[in-house]
Amino acid sequence: MSKSNLKHLEKIEDAIKNSNIKEDEKSLALQKIKEWYIEDKAQDIIYDELVKISSKIEPILKELGLI
Numbered sequence: 001m002s003k004s005n006l007k008h009l010e011k012i013e014d015a016i017k018n019s020n021i022k023e024d025e026k027s028l029a030l031q032k033i034k035e036w037y038i039e040d041k042a043q044d045i046i047y048d049e050l051v052k053i054s055s056k057i058e059p060i061l062k063e064l065g066l067i
Contacts, residue, residue: 005040009033 016029061067 002040006037009037 013030013033016026016033019026021029058067
């Protein structure tokens with residue numbers, strides 16, 4: 001997760017915790033933030049894994065004429 005994304009999510013989370021909305025709404029909003037965090041981390045993992053195997057896939061893609 002990029003540092004800027006993490007900072008934004010932390011700011012949103014703090015704002016929700018300090019807001020005057022109902023506790024059940026806070027809980028729901030905080031759960032959504034956790035989901036966004038997990039999704040962002042998963043995208044980072046996928047990207048990192050693709051980078052690791054890209055050198056192995058590149059010759060195959062060239063052979064197929066895709067790059």
